[in-house]
Amino acid sequence: MQRVVVALGGNALLRRGEEDTAEEMRRSARFAAERIADIAAAGWEVVVTHGNGPQVGRILLQQELAKDEVAPMPLDVCVAESQGQIGYLLQVAIGDVFFERDMERPVVAVVTLARVRPDDPAFSHPTKPVGPYYDEEEARRLERELGYSMAPSPHGGWRRVVPSPVLYSIVEAPVIERMIGEGAIVIAAGGGGVPVVEDGPRLVGREGVVDKDYASAVLARDVRASVLLVLSDVKGVYEGYGTEGARVMATLTPNRAERLLADGEFGEGSMSPKVRSAIEFVRSGGERAVIAALEDGLVALEGRAGTTIAEAG
Amino acid sequence: MQRVVVALGGNALLRRGEEDTAEEMRRSARFAAERIADIAAAGWEVVVTHGNGPQVGRILLQQELAKDEVAPMPLDVCVAESQGQIGYLLQVAIGDVFFERDMERPVVAVVTLARVRPDDPAFSHPTKPVGPYYDEEEARRLERELGYSMAPSPHGGWRRVVPSPVLYSIVEAPVIERMIGEGAIVIAAGGGGVPVVEDGPRLVGREGVVDKDYASAVLARDVRASVLLVLSDVKGVYEGYGTEGARVMATLTPNRAERLLADGEFGEGSMSPKVRSAIEFVRSGGERAVIAALEDGLVALEGRAGTTIAEAG
Numbered sequence: 087m088q089r090v091v092v093a094l095g096g097n098a099l100l101r102r103g104e105e106d107t108a109e110e111m112r113r114s115a116r117f118a119a120e121r122i123a124d125i126a127a128a129g130w131e132v133v134v135t136h137g138n139g140p141q142v143g144r145i146l147l148q149q150e151l152a153k154d155e156v157a158p159m160p161l162d163v164c165v166a167e168s169q170g171q172i173g174y175l176l177q178v179a180i181g182d183v184f185f186e187r188d189m190e191r192p193v194v195a196v197v198t199l200a201r202v203r204p205d206d207p208a209f210s211h212p213t214k215p216v217g218p219y220y221d222e223e224e225a226r227r228l229e230r231e232l233g234y235s236m237a238p239s240p241h242g243g244w245r246r247v248v249p250s251p252v253l254y255s256i257v258e259a260p261v262i263e264r265m266i267g268e269g270a271i272v273i274a275a276g277g278g279g280v281p282v283v284e285d286g287p288r289l290v291g292r293e294g295v296v297d298k299d300y301a302s303a304v305l306a307r308d309v310r311a312s313v314l315l316v317l318s319d320v321k322g323v324y325e326g327y328g329t330e331g332a333r334v335m336a337t338l339t340p341n342r343a344e345r346l347l348a349d350g351e352f353g354e355g356s357m358s359p360k361v362r363s364a365i366e367f368v369r370s371g372g373e374r375a376v377i378a379a380l381e382d383g384l385v386a387l388e389g390r391a392g393t394t395i396a397e398a399g
Numbered sequence: 400m401q402r403v404v405v406a407l408g409g410n411a412l413l414r415r416g417e418e419d420t421a422e423e424m425r426r427s428a429r430f431a432a433e434r435i436a437d438i439a440a441a442g443w444e445v446v447v448t449h450g451n452g453p454q455v456g457r458i459l460l461q462q463e464l465a466k467d468e469v470a471p472m473p474l475d476v477c478v479a480e481s482q483g484q485i486g487y488l489l490q491v492a493i494g495d496v497f498f499e500r501d502m503e504r505p506v507v508a509v510v511t512l513a514r515v516r517p518d519d520p521a522f523s524h525p526t527k528p529v530g531p532y533y534d535e536e537e538a539r540r541l542e543r544e545l546g547y548s549m550a551p552s553p554h555g556g557w558r559r560v561v562p563s564p565v566l567y568s569i570v571e572a573p574v575i576e577r578m579i580g581e582g583a584i585v586i587a588a589g590g591g592g593v594p595v596v597e598d599g600p601r602l603v604g605r606e607g608v609v610d611k612d613y614a615s616a617v618l619a620r621d622v623r624a625s626v627l628l629v630l631s632d633v634k635g636v637y638e639g640y641g642t643e644g645a646r647v648m649a650t651l652t653p654n655r656a657e658r659l660l661a662d663g664e665f666g667e668g669s670m671s672p673k674v675r676s677a678i679e680f681v682r683s684g685g686e687r688a689v690i691a692a693l694e695d696g697l698v699a700l701e702g703r704a705g706t707t708i709a710e711a712g
Contacts, residue, residue: 107470144469151465156457157420170483171476173510178602185600192574197486197508261505261583270574287498289491
């Protein structure tokens with residue numbers, strides 16, 4: 087049986103233009119769940135990963151507004167909270183769709199930790215904005231009083247910036263591999279996983295955000311998936327994006343993808359990390375990676391939509 | 400190999416007199432983790448369950464204080480959030496202690512759902528207080544505008560009350576059983592599990608709170624544990640509690656425990672649900688249940704501290 091890691095973009099639980107409520111999240115989770123069920127029904131073992139940007143942003147804003155009465159939790163704890171929240175909504179949605187289709191499969195969401203290096207240069211150069219917007223005076227106060235790194239946002243106002251270290255393994259990968267081997271659909275690596283460093287014999291949570299697509303690539307490698315399927319709201323990797331002749335490339339070798347990355351073809355938006363993760367997965371021994379739109383799910387996995395990144399063969 | 404479900408009381412993550420901060424939670428989690436490691440080192444397969452009262456209370460208060468800017472999530476989603484938060488802290492603490500003791504065992508925290516009946520009488524008689532305190536005027540407004548049930552608190556002020564339905568099974572029990580059979584330490588059923596009802600083919604989350612000790616008993620039955628170990632900050636089941644001659648009973652049969660319950664011997668505090676859960680577990684085929692202090696961990700599991708509930712034999 088073939089095995090796939092399906093990485094759901096932020097839009098899988100909160101589509102553009104939707105309200106940030108539990109009802110909208112349940113509706114979006116259901117849409118994603120139907121795509122997952124299509125894939126499982128076609129005979130694939132499935133691990134589902136997901137983003138957590140809007141959700142952890144909401145938790146951080148709640149903490150900020152309540153801070154005079156409730157001690158805020160550090161970011162590692164907030165990421166774990168968001169894994170519980172999103173994992174629950176996805177688990178119920180996937181379980182429902184499976185049940186309706188008479189496909190009884192256990193669905194389980196696990197708290198996931200991502201090992202990062204304590205000397206990762208990201209720790210001295212925090213760049214990833216998280217949480218609410220502040221005015222400059224408040225931002226300066228947070229720098230002084232809490233030691234936060236703050237940076238002006240291109241959208242106006244100031245935001246906290248945290249390190250985005252590169253993970254090298256997923257702590258729970260061996261357990262996850264066993265669970266999928268036994269037929270479970272596993273939801274894992276939410277938000278890229280909680281970043282932890284090894285401090286002697288101990289694992290210590292760090293305030294930071296791991297790239298979720300890259301975490302999905304590392305997990306896919308560690309659970310020996312043959313395919314990494316990255317689903318979001320874009321149709322695939324475009325050639326000439328933003329020009330009149332823009333078109334989705336059906337296939338791409340890791341070498342060619344690397345050249346396009348180096349040429350700045352994908353900008354610094356959300357496509358670059360997806361392409362980097364796809365290259366990483368294929369280079370680490372994965373058969374292929376596919377970058378596609380959520381609605382194309384199984385069709386993309388079968389190579390009939392989106393962009394397949396694989397060695398020419 | 401024998402199997403135990405260790406139910407950690409609320410004090411396992413937030414001991415009396417401690418501040419409600421991540422640092423204190425990590426310290427308390429470590430204390431509990433050492434007890435868990437003692438038990439695993441003695442050759443037991445272990446599932447860890449835990450309460451979430453203070454933590455979900457904190458999340459609800461944050462939601463309340465931030466509600467003008469962030470849409471609050473319903474209680475089922477908040478319970479799942481608290482499972483992520485506490486599961487993470489326990490997982491890291493347990494993993495650390497194991498590593499220090501050269502006991503490599505995977506540790507995994509899973510989002511857990513508790514099946515309850517849609518016609519459970521609790522749904523028309525909400526009694527369990529959750530979240531922040533309000534004055535009467537605000538309480539009345541919440542009743543009108545959000546349909547909450549509100550009740551005056553014995554401690555002054557008003558609080559929201561939610562149903563406390565009785566679970567009949569844990570959705571993830573089969574997966575959990577497989578994971579522990581393969582040597583993992585599994586953290587599950589946090590806060591009693593997220594209550595869900597079956598609505599045709601679908602599972603629907605309900606706003607309510609499941610008793611965590613009872614959920615632990617049902618999980619212990621479903622994963623075929625031989626022992627349910629309920630650890631909190633009381634030494635065991637007292638005879639003559641509150642009198643000068645008060646003493647911990649070393650053993651108790653389910654029949655005797657039931658008579659003492661019926662006689663109101665344990666009041667309506669936290670001991671009654673523990674005793675009820677112990678009876679339930681032994682009646683459903685469990686070998687024995689032990690109610691003891693957290694610090695007595697393994698000693699209690701071996702029957703040398705706390706109160707053992709078992710058929711006379």
